[in-house]
Amino acid sequence: QQQVKQSPQSLIVQKGGISIINCAYENTAFDYFPWYQQFPGKGPALLIAIRPDVSEKKEGRFTISFNKSAKQFSLHIMDSQPGDSATYFCAATTMLKTSYDKVIFGPGTSLSVIP
Amino acid sequence: KAGVTQTPRYLIKTRGQQVTLSCSPISGHRSVSWYQQTPGQGLQFLFEYFSETQRNKGNFPGRFSGRQFSNSRSEMNVSTLELGDSALYLCASSLDSISYEQYFGPGTRLTVT
Numbered sequence: 660q661q662q663v664k665q666s667p668q669s670l671i672v673q674k675g676g677i678s679i680i681n682c683a684y685e686n687t688a689f690d691y692f693p694w695y696q697q698f699p700g701k702g703p704a705l706l707i708a709i710r711p712d713v714s715e716k717k718e719g720r721f722t723i724s725f726n727k728s729a730k731q732f733s734l735h736i737m738d739s740q741p742g743d744s745a746t747y748f749c750a751a752t753t754m755l756k757t758s759y760d761k762v763i764f765g766p767g768t769s770l771s772v773i774p
Numbered sequence: 775k776a777g778v779t780q781t782p783r784y785l786i787k788t789r790g791q792q793v794t795l796s797c798s799p800i801s802g803h804r805s806v807s808w809y810q811q812t813p814g815q816g817l818q819f820l821f822e823y824f825s826e827t828q829r830n831k832g833n834f835p836g837r838f839s840g841r842q843f844s845n846s847r848s849e850m851n852v853s854t855l856e857l858g859d860s861a862l863y864l865c866a867s868s869l870d871s872i873s874y875e876q877y878f879g880p881g882t883r884l885t886v887t
Contacts, residue, residue, distance in 0.1 A: 691874045702778070702864050702878030703817070748817060752874070761819035761830050762807070762876070 663751050665765030672772050678736040680768045682749035685730065689751040689763075694723065694734050697746045697767075706747075707734070739772045746770070776801065778867050778879035786885045792853040795882045799846050799867030806848040807876065808840060811862040820863075823848055824870070852884075860886045 664683045672678045682692075690711055695703035709716045709723040709732065716723045722735040736743055749765040779798045787793050799806050808820040819832040823842035840850040846867075852859055862883050866876040 693874070693876075695878075700880070702866075702880050705875055705877065708874065761822070761832055763819075764817040766816045 663749060663763045663765045665749050665768060667768060668766070669769040670771070672739045672770065674739065674741060674772055674774050676739050676772075678739045678743065678770055678772070679733060680747055680749070680770075681731065681733045682751075682765050683729075683731045684751045684763075686751070686753075686763075687730070688753045691752050692723070692725065692732050693750050693752075693762075694721075695748045695750065695764075697748065703748060736770075739770075741772045741774060744770055744772050778865055778877055780863075780865050780879040780882050782882060783880065784883045784885075786887060787855050789855055789857060789886055791855050792851060793855060793884060794849055794851045795863055795865075795884070797848045797850075797865030797867075797879060799848070799865075800877055803867040803869050803877075804846050805868040805870060805873065806842055806846065807866045807868075808848070808850050809864040809866065809878075810834070811864055811881070812860075817864070820850065855886045857886050860884060 666681050693708035694706045696706045697703040707718050707721050709725050711727050714725050720737045725732045746767045746769050748767045750762050752762040781796045805824045807822040810818045821831045821840050822829050826842045837853045842848045862881040864878050864881045866878045868876045
């Protein structure tokens with residue numbers, strides 16, 4: 660019930676195309692869903708995050724779509740660029756008033772954007 | 775503002791030894807979490823510290839331990855190293871106990887031979 664599933668495992672997109680990564684969760688207590696971007700040799704960097712009270716959040720070329728009833732959320736990267744080539748992790752966690760649960764990460768998606 | 779720093783960046787140890795890794799959070803951040811990243815298991819939560827207290831712990835054996843100091847700096851220790859402990863160990867800091875946003879350091883690459 661704590662697992663976060665992520666697909667695809669790897670993705671190749673042409674420059675200018677749309678990259679789409681999907682995630683699914685089971686624990687309905689999760690209330691914060693971040694996406695992280697990781698370049699080789701670096702730690703993950705917070706990219707964008709969403710709470711379940713909204714269905715979509717957009718920041719620049721990055722958009723999260725959230726479907727609470729299906730317990731799924733996805734990352735869309737519009738106008739994908741070679742510089743977007745990295746590994747992307749979705750994650751989920753709960754944050755109660757006085758406690759903090761561990762963050763569950765998806766297995767990651769390796770994105771390659773080719774010119 | 776300086777980011778999360780981790781030392782050392784690379785470490786090679788022999789099976790059976792112990793190791794201590796250090797993490798300095800972003801200035802003003804009081805919560806520090808540790809993660810293990812491996813190609814096979816991905817990112818796995820180790821533990822989280824806030825105000826020098828461990829608030830949560832992942833499913834790792836007791837050989838993995840940590841602590842946090844009054845200045846929010848944190849250390850994690852792994853005793854009796856095993857080959858399977860080879861991984862990238864990541865530290866993440868957040869502002870406080872109710873802040874959702876975590877900021878990761880570059881990690882310490884531990885190789886156990």
